[in-house]
Amino acid sequence: MNGAYGRSRRFAWLEKDNVIGYVFLAPFLIFLFLFMILPIFQGLYMSFFDWNALTPPAFVGLGNFQTMFGEVDFWSSLWHTVYFVIISTLPLVGLGLAIALGLNRSFRGKTIARGLFFFPYLLTVSVVATIWRWVLQEHFGLLNYYLGKLGAASLKWLGDPNLAMISIALATLWWTVGFNVVVFLAALQEIPEQLYEAARIDGATPWQLFRHITLPQLQTSLTFVFITQIIASFQVFGQVNVMTGGGPFGSTRTLVQYIYEQGFKYLKMGYASAVAYLLFAIMFVCTALQWKLFSNDNDE
Amino acid sequence: MKKSLIVAALLCAMALLLAPQTFATTKLVYWDLFSGGDADFMTAMVKEFNRTHPDIFVDEVPNKWDDYYNHLLTALVAKKGPDVCIIHTSNLPAFASKKVLLPLDGPIAKYNFPAKDFGAKLWNGGKYQGKQVAIPLDVHPFILYYNKELLARAGFMKDDKPQIPANPEEFASFLKTIRAKTGKFPLTLETNGFGGYRSWYSLLNQAGGSLMSANGKKMTVNSETALKTLTWWTNLLKENGINSMNYDESVALFSQGQSALHINGVWVTGGFEKQNGLKFGAMPFPNLFGSKDAWGNSHNFVIPNPAKADPNRIKATLTFIDWMTANSDKWALAGHIPPRYSVLQGEKYKSMPYRPGYAAQMESIAYLPSNVHMLEIEQFMADEIAAAYSGAKTPAQALATIEQKSNRVLK
Numbered sequence: 173m174n175g176a177y178g179r180s181r182r183f184a185w186l187e188k189d190n191v192i193g194y195v196f197l198a199p200f201l202i203f204l205f206l207f208m209i210l211p212i213f214q215g216l217y218m219s220f221f222d223w224n225a226l227t228p229p230a231f232v233g234l235g236n237f238q239t240m241f242g243e244v245d246f247w248s249s250l251w252h253t254v255y256f257v258i259i260s261t262l263p264l265v266g267l268g269l270a271i272a273l274g275l276n277r278s279f280r281g282k283t284i285a286r287g288l289f290f291f292p293y294l295l296t297v298s299v300v301a302t303i304w305r306w307v308l309q310e311h312f313g314l315l316n317y318y319l320g321k322l323g324a325a326s327l328k329w330l331g332d333p334n335l336a337m338i339s340i341a342l343a344t345l346w347w348t349v350g351f352n353v354v355v356f357l358a359a360l361q362e363i364p365e366q367l368y369e370a371a372r373i374d375g376a377t378p379w380q381l382f383r384h385i386t387l388p389q390l391q392t393s394l395t396f397v398f399i400t401q402i403i404a405s406f407q408v409f410g411q412v413n414v415m416t417g418g419g420p421f422g423s424t425r426t427l428v429q430y431i432y433e434q435g436f437k438y439l440k441m442g443y444a445s446a447v448a449y450l451l452f453a454i455m456f457v458c459t460a461l462q463w464k465l466f467s468n469d470n471d472e
Numbered sequence: 473m474k475k476s477l478i479v480a481a482l483l484c485a486m487a488l489l490l491a492p493q494t495f496a497t498t499k500l501v502y503w504d505l506f507s508g509g510d511a512d513f514m515t516a517m518v519k520e521f522n523r524t525h526p527d528i529f530v531d532e533v534p535n536k537w538d539d540y541y542n543h544l545l546t547a548l549v550a551k552k553g554p555d556v557c558i559i560h561t562s563n564l565p566a567f568a569s570k571k572v573l574l575p576l577d578g579p580i581a582k583y584n585f586p587a588k589d590f591g592a593k594l595w596n597g598g599k600y601q602g603k604q605v606a607i608p609l610d611v612h613p614f615i616l617y618y619n620k621e622l623l624a625r626a627g628f629m630k631d632d633k634p635q636i637p638a639n640p641e642e643f644a645s646f647l648k649t650i651r652a653k654t655g656k657f658p659l660t661l662e663t664n665g666f667g668g669y670r671s672w673y674s675l676l677n678q679a680g681g682s683l684m685s686a687n688g689k690k691m692t693v694n695s696e697t698a699l700k701t702l703t704w705w706t707n708l709l710k711e712n713g714i715n716s717m718n719y720d721e722s723v724a725l726f727s728q729g730q731s732a733l734h735i736n737g738v739w740v741t742g743g744f745e746k747q748n749g750l751k752f753g754a755m756p757f758p759n760l761f762g763s764k765d766a767w768g769n770s771h772n773f774v775i776p777n778p779a780k781a782d783p784n785r786i787k788a789t790l791t792f793i794d795w796m797t798a799n800s801d802k803w804a805l806a807g808h809i810p811p812r813y814s815v816l817q818g819e820k821y822k823s824m825p826y827r828p829g830y831a832a833q834m835e836s837i838a839y840l841p842s843n844v845h846m847l848e849i850e851q852f853m854a855d856e857i858a859a860a861y862s863g864a865k866t867p868a869q870a871l872a873t874i875e876q877k878s879n880r881v882l883k
Contacts, residue, residue, distance in 0.1 A: 225549050226572055244877070305720070306720070309720065309721050310721060311725060311730075312721060312724055331664045331717070333862075419664060419665055419855070420665075420858055421858040421859035422855040422859075436541070437541075437848075438845075438847055439566060
């Protein structure tokens with residue numbers, strides 16, 4: 173928009189075309205406002221109150237934030253979340269890219285293979301988590317059964333605090349890597365074949381092709397996948413809730429689980445909002461940092 | 473959650489359309505949290521009630537257990553929701569303290585509700601700060617299941633009765649003998665999950681220990697008794713290789729005949745009796761430290777939204793609760809122990825398989841203390857006790873942590 177737009181810019185929305193535009197947008201905007209924008213601000217407002225949802229709220233200022241920073245379980249949940257982000261993001265992006273590169277070649281059964289990798293993504297979190305909870309059982313689990321056949325010792329996949337989060341990351345990888353594969357695959361097919369041809373004529377090695385053509389061409393989708401992946405990993409909840417319930421002894425309790433317990437189980441809505449806002453701030457900073465990092469690359 | 477609300481709303485709407493609307497009918501919307509086998513028994517009972525009471529129509533809205541309390545809370549916030557619903561004893565204080573449950577002492581006296589027929593412990597479990605806010609439908613304590621074949625092989629069955637020792641030392645060597653003679657797990661139970669603390673909590677109560685002071689102001693969990701029972705129990709679990717076992721697995725091992733004993737709530741009875749070839753029995757929790765106490769919880773009927781309740785509907789609700797509890801032998805099919813003596817002593821209940829064998833446990837229920845913060849403290853307990861079992865913390869560290877975290881919440 174610029175100054176030439178007209179004298180009564182303030183009332184521009186009243187002009188006929190605009191009104192019709194807003195009428196078309198209204199159903200969406202109303203829902204967006206009622207169920208997204210408004211709750212976002214209500215959540216912030218709530219975080220300054222001590223409120224159990226059933227009796228009137230009491231203003232506590234920054235009290236909830238103060239409590240939060242003094243709470244051992246908050247810090248451990250934050251660490252578990254960050255740990256999950258660290259161990260899940262790289263495999264999800266890296267393996268996603270690797271599978272996409274493999275599937276981008278032509279071979280028999282390519283379509284079926286693509287479908288197979290995407291299939292788990294269609295399942296709901298409770299189905300995926302329940303399947304994996306049984307696969308990873310110590311005494312009856314499929315995984316330990318086959319490990320046993322290979323002569324390996326049984327592991328407590330979900331019962332050992334050092335393994336439990338890794339097991340959850342494994343299940344998450346199986347579940348959602350297909351989505352990243354699809355994004356990468358679509359991007360790979362967009363890369364003009366001439367680029368590779370020209371490079372090959374110049375004698376480029378496969379690694380050089382990947383490093384100097386494929387990767388730069390994937391820049392946008394890499395940014396997209398990385399950012400959405402990190403956001404999704406920060407919000408991990410369903411898999412944890414069904415597979416371990418936050419256990420063994422709280423070693424897989426993540427921030428969203430902590431928020432859920434504090435808010436809906438112990439009716440500390442204000443406190444839960446405060447923690448939710450902290451999570452939001454962390455994710456906001458992470459996303460902004462990545463954005464900056466990747467777009468700087470672009471400018472080179 | 474949003475989805476389940478919509479589904480519930482649709483169900484309500486459908487039920488409204490289908491309900492036979494005669495003029496004098498009092499309609500009661502009833503929410504519960506039963507799923508699977510339990511839900512079938514519950515729905516059949518409500519149907520039977522509606523058939524035999526033309527003047528009352530109870531509209532059952534079954535909810536999924538895992539988001540039931542969120543659902544109920546949301547409804548209460550909006551001052552909506554059912555006329556009557558189910559709440560666990562452990563969840564009562566959280567709701568009762570916010571004054572969203574109708575005190576029932578008045579209506580109970582007015583309509584001559586048969587309070588005396590109920591087990592005293594269960595009836596008192598329905599009180600909050602001395603006021604009756606709930607009426608128990610059942611009690612579901614921890615009990616002991618035993619595999620008859622494995623116990624016989626180890627030499628502990630006499631005249632079809634299991635010989636279970638009643639003190640810690642003998643119990644430990646009893647498990648050792650079973651292990652040696654059968655090569656199976658002598659005992660299985662959940663030890664690394666949320667319910668892991670329940671077996672120890674039973675022992676704590678047996679030994680006369682307690683979780684918090686009677687006035688609910690301070691934790692008493694970091695005691696000699698607590699340390700003694702927790703240390704003994706942890707060592708025993710470790711010795712038998714069951715100190716880090718999850719729920720599903722403990723149940724599967726017993727139903728596959730891989731375990732001689734199994735400690736769990738009465739709710740698994742129905743599943744075990746469907747297991748082909750499993751010859752098992754069920755009895756009260758073993759008395760190891762001088763009393764028969766065992767962890768337990770109850771489903772209770774409550775009347776939410778006191779401001780909304782009108783006398784006519786309160787009367788109909790009490791008729792419904794009276795009938796449901798008087799017919800709780802039908803509910804006992806799900807494994808739960810009926811709350812009323814008239815049912816427990818009735819021929820129908822006494823002739824049921826397995827269930828009468830553990831009914832006596834209702835006299836020695838160790839509920840969690842009635843405290844507004846109990847759910848949070850329960851989580852601390854669940855986390856710390858499982859950490860002690862697994863060896864990640866010493867029993868003393870675990871107890872100190874429960875005490876410290878809980879006292880912060882209580883103050």
